[in-house]
Structures are given as C-alpha cells and as structure tokens.
Amino acid sequence: MLNIIKLAVGCPTIEVLRERMKHPRVNGHGAVPTRTMPKRAAEVLDGGSLYRVMDGMILCRQPIIGLEACRRPDGTEGTLIVVSDDIIPVQPRTMRPFQGWRYLDPKDAPPDLGQSAGGDGIADLPPQLRRELAELALI
Template identity: 35%
Template sequence: MPLHLVKLCVGIDAPDQLRALQHGRRLAVGDALVHTTRMIPRRADEIVPGGSLYWVMKGAVRCRQTILDLEPVTDPETGRSACRIHLDPTVVDTEAWPWRPFQGWRYLPPEKAPPDRRTGTGGGAGGADDVAAMPDDMQAALREMGFL
C-alpha cells in the first residue's frame, strides 16, 4: 500500500474552492498541475505510484489528490532545493477528519488516511446521499457520537 502526504491548504476553506483555484491556474499556466514545496520526501519511492496528497482545510482533512510524480528541482531565485508535486487534477472529497495545524507536510500511512466521502444512489432516509448532503460540522458531531 502506498504512503501518502498530508499538507495544509492555506487560505482555502472547501474542496470546491480548491477545484476552482486549480482550474484557473491550469488555464493560465497550462495543463500541468504542480504544487511546489521546499522539502523533498525521503520516502518518495513509497509515495509514487499510488500515493495521494491529503489537504487540510479549516482544521480537518477534507479532500485528496493522487500524486503522479515527485520532481526534485532547484529554485532559480534562491538556489535552494525544492520539490514539485505533480497532481492529478481530480479532487476527491474525503470524510472530514480533524487535523491539528503543522508546518510543511507530513507522511500519512494508508491505515490512518481518511476514507473517501460516501456518495452513491442512497435511496432515501439514512442512505449515502443523505450523509453526503449533511454539513461537515454535523457529520463531525455525529461521528464523535458514534452514529457515523
């Protein structure tokens, strides 16, 4: 099972806002979707292929994107090493799991990664569609009480 990364998504409150921002950048820069970070993961061979970048928004992991490649680069302005994280443009909503603030990124083992958000044909009262339609704070409260 692949290793994942988790990173704060500063200034973004919801997955839809991230989708809109990245779509705008892709239109302006080209089709490549790249996020640059200062440190290069030492465990890159465990991340690619199959790992994801999980985004923390407003104190909780809210979505993820598949990592396609990790490219070591040198910042031309500073001469410092950096890492370009090449991402799949598809943003997948996850269950909202609380996450404390941190700097940079952290490794996330697959067994500790939040599951993708449930969606589906549901079919009415108590179905998957009903859960997906709930506000994130309501889902978090119900999860704490053990109902979800």
Template identity: 40%
Template sequence: MPLSMTKIAYRSAGVDALRQWVESGAEAHMTTRYLPKRHAEMIGGSLYWIIEHAMVARSEILGFEQREDGRWTIRLAPRLILVHPRAKRAHQGWRYLEEEDAPPDLAPGDVAGDVLPIRLVRELGKLGLV
C-alpha cells in the same frame, strides 16, 4: 501500498476553491522546500488536504521534480476526491500518512448532506468523539 501525505490547504477558502485550483489544468503543482525522504513510496499515493482542522479531500501524487531554485514540485492529478472528514490538527509543511490512517473516500451520494460539516468534525475531534 503507496504512502500518502497530509498538507494544509492554507490558501484555499474552502473545498470549492481547492477543487477549482486542483482541477484547473492538466496537472496541479504544489511546491515544497525539501524532497520527502520516502518520496519513491508516495508515487501513486495521495496528498490529503486539510481545511479548517479536518482532512476533507485528496489528490493523487503523480511524481516529484526539482525546480531550478532548488525547491521541489509535487505533481498532482487534476482531480479532487472528497473523503469522509476527519479531524486533524494543524501542522507546518507535510506529514506522512499510512493507508490504515487515511479516511475513506465519499461515495457519490454522500456529498448531498450525509456527511458532518467540517466545523462540527473539528469540534467533535477536540472532544475526542471522532
């Protein structure tokens, strides 16, 4: 199974802003300084977005390309898939995420209010309850 990664959506005000950016074109591009050593395993995996100390959504990883300035572009599918929020501490850069540690996708009906708010997930995570 493909390997995934986590990344903080540091410029997004929330899930709606992240969705607007990811779904604004044919592909979404995110840059990183270093190519992940396990990048070949990540194609077909997902980038799980962290907002307010919780993994809340994912985007499929399409590939990696080196830029002229030496940095790397991570090519993402133009679709944001919401997942069951899971508490996740902040970190710099990205981190690998194995499939068994990834939160499940939300079913279409779940987005209507059956899911805990992100801030509550974060607080429950601090208490070790989620």
C-alpha cells in the same frame, strides 16, 4: 504505498482548491510547491495521494502523479508535488495545524466519501453539514 498530508493554507473549501490548482501546472497537471523532496519518494509514487487539510479538517485527496525538483522564487531548491486534477472528497476529520507536510499511512487516512460500510449517506450531505458533524465527532 504511502500518502502525504499537507495544509491548504488560505483555502477554506474544495471549490477554492479547484481554482487554486489551475496554477502552477506541470505537464498539464496541478502542482503543489513545497520545500523538501520526500525521502520515501518511491513509496509515495506507488499509488499515494496528497491529503489536504482546510480550516482544520482533512477534506479531500488528490492522487500523486510525480515529484519534480524546482527552483523557488527565493532561489533555493524546492519540490513540486504533481497531482491529478481529480479532487476526491473524503470523510472529514479534524486535524491540528502543522508546518510543511507529513507522511500519512494508508491505514490512518480517512476513507473516501461513499466508501464507508453500510452506505451511511454521509456523501449526500451538504459539505458544510459534513464539516459541522465532523467537528462534533459525530461522523
């Protein structure tokens, strides 16, 4: 299994991402356009997720359902990363901007909220407070 991480440019919150994921759709699922097809597609399709960076923070993930070749508006070949509509919040982690997407090894991925040892209650905090604590490296 291998994950992908990608910026959600212009998308500051999970709620905005939910709205954005309504288009485009592929076979009833959300799709994220990108330029290149992952060379390690088999590993990505073996249970990988698309982790999303919003305003400098990894905030959530979506299980990857498929990868589809497509034609981009400029006529070039592209790829749609087909994802589940389930948007799973993760423990916020700061992330510097980058172009395109990157592979994200499962051992380097932030845990889902509520999955940390000891039931620390982070999932119960308001999203903005979680973000601020993560920016201060307190969670």
